[in-house]
Amino acid sequence: xxxxxxxxxxxxxxxxxxxxxxxxxxxxxxxxxxxxxxxxxxxxxxxxxxxxxxxxxxxxxxxxxxxxxxxxxxxxxxxxxxxxxxxxxxxxxxxxxxxxxxxxxxxxxxxxxxxxxxxxxxxxxxxxxxxxxxxxxxxxxxxxxxxxxxxxxxxxxxxxxxxxxxxxxxxxxxxxxxxxxxxxxxxxxxxxxxxxxxxxxxxxxxxxxxxxxxxxxxxxxxxxxxxxxxxxxxxxxxxxxxxxxxxxxxxxxxxxxxxxxxxxxxxxxxxxxxxxxxxxxxxxxxxxxxxxxxxxxxxxxxxxxxxxxxxxxx
Amino acid sequence: xxxxxxxxxxxxxxxxxxxxxxxxxxxxxxxxxxxxxxxxxxxxxxxxxxxxxxxxxxxxxxxxxxxxxxxxxxxxxxxxxxxxxxxxxxxxxxxxxxxxxxxxxxxxxxxxxxxxxxxxxxxxxxxxxxxxxxxxxxxxxxxxxxxxxxxxxxxxxxxxxxxxxxxxxxxxxxxxxxxxxxxxxxxxxxxxxxxxxxxxxxxxxxxxxxxxxxxxxxxxxxxxxxxxxxxxxxxxxxxxxxxxxxxxxxxxxxxxxxxxxxxxxxxxxxxxxxxxxxxxxxxxxxxxxxxxxxxxxxxxxxxxxxxxxxxxxxxxxxxxxxxxxxxxxxxxxxxxxxxxxxxxxxxxxxxxxxxxxxxxxxxxxxxxxxxxxxxxxxxxxxxxxxxxxxxxxxxxxxxxxxxxxxxxxxxxxxxxxxxxxxxxxxxxxxxxxxxxxxxxxxxxxxxxxxxxxx
Numbered sequence: 048x049x050x051x052x053x054x055x056x057x058x059x060x061x062x063x064x065x066x067x068x069x070x071x072x073x074x075x076x077x078x079x080x081x082x083x084x085x086x087x088x089x090x091x092x093x094x095x096x097x098x099x100x101x102x103x104x105x106x107x108x109x110x111x112x113x114x115x116x117x118x119x120x121x122x123x124x125x126x127x128x129x130x131x132x133x134x135x136x137x138x139x140x141x142x143x144x145x146x147x148x149x150x151x152x153x154x155x156x157x158x159x160x161x162x163x164x165x166x167x168x169x170x171x172x173x174x175x176x177x178x179x180x181x182x183x184x185x186x187x188x189x190x191x192x193x194x195x196x197x198x199x200x201x202x203x204x205x206x207x208x209x210x211x212x213x214x215x216x217x218x219x220x221x222x223x224x225x226x227x228x229x230x231x232x233x234x235x236x237x238x239x240x241x242x243x244x245x246x247x248x249x250x251x252x253x254x255x256x257x258x259x260x261x262x263x264x265x266x267x268x269x270x271x272x273x274x275x276x277x278x279x280x281x282x283x284x285x286x287x288x289x290x291x292x293x294x295x296x297x298x299x300x301x302x303x304x305x306x307x308x309x310x311x312x313x314x315x316x317x318x319x320x321x322x323x324x325x326x327x328x329x330x331x332x333x334x335x336x337x338x339x340x341x342x343x344x345x346x347x348x349x350x351x352x353x354x355x356x357x358x359x360x361x
Numbered sequence: 362x363x364x365x366x367x368x369x370x371x372x373x374x375x376x377x378x379x380x381x382x383x384x385x386x387x388x389x390x391x392x393x394x395x396x397x398x399x400x401x402x403x404x405x406x407x408x409x410x411x412x413x414x415x416x417x418x419x420x421x422x423x424x425x426x427x428x429x430x431x432x433x434x435x436x437x438x439x440x441x442x443x444x445x446x447x448x449x450x451x452x453x454x455x456x457x458x459x460x461x462x463x464x465x466x467x468x469x470x471x472x473x474x475x476x477x478x479x480x481x482x483x484x485x486x487x488x489x490x491x492x493x494x495x496x497x498x499x500x501x502x503x504x505x506x507x508x509x510x511x512x513x514x515x516x517x518x519x520x521x522x523x524x525x526x527x528x529x530x531x532x533x534x535x536x537x538x539x540x541x542x543x544x545x546x547x548x549x550x551x552x553x554x555x556x557x558x559x560x561x562x563x564x565x566x567x568x569x570x571x572x573x574x575x576x577x578x579x580x581x582x583x584x585x586x587x588x589x590x591x592x593x594x595x596x597x598x599x600x601x602x603x604x605x606x607x608x609x610x611x612x613x614x615x616x617x618x619x620x621x622x623x624x625x626x627x628x629x630x631x632x633x634x635x636x637x638x639x640x641x642x643x644x645x646x647x648x649x650x651x652x653x654x655x656x657x658x659x660x661x662x663x664x665x666x667x668x669x670x671x672x673x674x675x676x677x678x679x680x681x682x683x684x685x686x687x688x689x690x691x692x693x694x695x696x697x698x699x700x701x702x703x704x705x706x707x708x709x710x711x712x713x714x715x716x717x718x719x720x721x722x723x724x725x726x727x728x729x730x731x732x733x734x735x736x737x738x739x740x741x742x743x744x745x746x747x748x749x750x751x752x753x754x755x756x757x758x759x760x761x762x763x764x765x766x767x768x769x770x771x772x773x774x775x776x777x778x779x780x781x782x783x784x785x786x787x788x789x790x791x792x793x794x795x796x797x798x799x800x801x802x803x804x805x806x807x808x809x810x811x812x813x814x815x
């Protein structure tokens with residue numbers, strides 16, 4: 048039996064704990080304030096300014112006048128913008144598929160035990176260590192129509208009769224741009240998925256093998272569901288990178304030949320820094336940011352749903 | 362024991378040093394550190410001139426950084442102000458500089474691309490130079506044709522030269538002799554015929570040119586000028602489109618690409634690829650700035666020593682394009698500070714304190730760069746800086762009589778036109794647009810951009 052003193056002291060303790068928790072929360076918020084100010088100053092403020100500029104006509108001298116949605120109307124009636132948007136979607140889809148599948152392949156391979164596994168795992172990080180612009184330059188030389196290593200290899204193996212110059216062809220240039228960007232991103236994707244694979248308890252595949260599951264069945268019904276949260280994160284990151292890509296494409300083709308690889312970020316660059324049309328450039332940034340935001344939101348929703356499924360199974 | 366848990370608003374006065382108090386101190390410091398630059402950034406970025414003499418700020422792209430430092434040290438030794446140098450990588454220089462200036466940063470002196478120079482003055486980022494002592498003398502010392510890059514039609518002087526160059530056709534003399542070609546080409550038709558002959562004799566890519574999107578506009582002007590076609594009139598109207606010879610030039614250009622007389626990668630290849638091709642003997646002709654001859658020669662490939670320059674560009678007129686980048690003064694420099702900055706501009710873009718072209722001589726030694734002053738070609742130090750394979754009297758003649766800066770190139774809308782040229786000419790070369798359509802579209806682009814002031 049509980050004494051009266053004990054029963055009265057419990058709410059008091061709870062109340063004191065609650066007061067303490069609130070104080071801690073407030074104090075924690077205060078401690079986070081410097082970082083919050085920085086984030087707001089460096090991310091939110093420029094973001095807000097960009098949104099405001101997208102509704103204005105802005106001269107280089109700093110004069111601003113409201114134009115409502117005119118910049119967006121101009122954008123969506125500009126053939127070049129529509130072309131860049133289409134190219135961006137094509138690029139992003141290719142980038143997402145190649146980088147994710149290649150990364151998954153790398154991770155599955157490097158999760159197996161073999162001689163030199165440590166070296167292979169170390170090498171996986173090399174492309175990720177290269178800056179995007181460097182990746183563009185490396186690939187430019189790799190696929191060069193005169194001295195490119197890819198041409199040399201294909202020629203030596205008798206797969207081509209003469210050297211090809213993919214960057215001088217509209218479709219070829221886009222394919223190379225996708226492969227170059229995806230090659231780097233696959234490295235990071237591989238690392239994330241490999242980390243996910245390491246968390247699979249050893250007993251699970253062993254038990255599946257005892258139950259007679261073959262390699263494909265183990266991958267399909269065990270590995271893939273286990274990796275689903277990681278893969279959703281990977282898909283979010285790769286989609287955003289795909290839509291935002293600039294450096295690699297710029298180093299490879301400057302958006303050419305013609306406007307074959309002119310993605311939205313290149314269109315944005317030209318509006319801001321060549322045409323110095325700050326309003327239109329900001330509107331492009333808002334569209335590009337909006338696409339990334341919507342896709343991010345959708346994927347996060349998917350992530351929570353997949354987590355719910357996993358938790359439900361557990 | 363009565364333990365008090367202080368809330369944020371009730372700090373105990375008698376509190377001793379504890380983890381929490383330490384964190385509070387850190388909090389206060391943490392709030393101050395980011396707030397200061399942010400508050401500064403939120404301040405008025407509008408132009409307030411800085412009249413205070415002192416260390417000047419200069420922004421340049423990263424070409425020969427050690428040499429820039431040496432020049433600035435030399436400026437200081439001659440009684441100039443100390444200079445705080447900020448270097449920006451060549452790739453992305455324009456956007457970086459624009460962002461800094463638009464953000465309100467005060468820069469006293471900066472390198473700029475000639476095509477952006479008027480725009481920067483109009484935006485209030487760069488100042489005019491008319492009121493500085495000696496500005497008129499500086500322009501009077503130049504080749505008359507070159508001065509149009511620095512003085513606008515309305516009389517404003519907006520920049521001084523950083524360096525100048527001319528487009529020339531470089532060629533491999535030995536290749537021509539070996540394949541029975543007695544003399545280098547004098548017309549475009551001869552260029553085409555010789556390239557066909559060389560191609561069938563086994564030269565993989567007889568003609569090399571830096572035909573990437575960003576540089577195609579230079580080539581458009583080079584090819585038009587060589588045939589005596591006026592690209593733009595005095596008011597900047599695209600009169601090239603009214604000249605029937607323009608279509609012939611474009612047809613020639615298209616045939617050179619589509620008939621395989623250039624490298625397959627010519628639309629995306631860097632100059633380094635073409636230099637290598639010339640040095641290795643994979644190309645016979647290379648059209649680019651005159652100073653690339655030195656690069657080809659110093660590459661020391663098996664054919665490097667056989668490459669020379671044709672000082673008259675192939676075409677009925679033989680005229681070529683004179684290019685060059687500029688240096689400008691920041692609009693926020695005023696009073697004595699502006700005078701000090703002008704002194705640096707004169708040193709860097711004209712003569713030093715003792716009347717010598719020391720900066721241009723320095724660039725000539727480093728990279729065979731030129732300046733737009735006739736006096737340079739009489740200066741023994743400058744002439745001695747060029748290797749013997751340059752024929753300096755001929756180079757001078759090209760500058761004085763056979764080149765054009767095309768003054769429209771500094772119009773505020775011209776950078777936008779350059780982008781259009783890149784897109785449209787590459788599409789034409791790839792066969793995605795016909796010649797007439799391309800010429801008409803370029804003229805329309807120029808008119809529209811000029812009308813919009815972009």
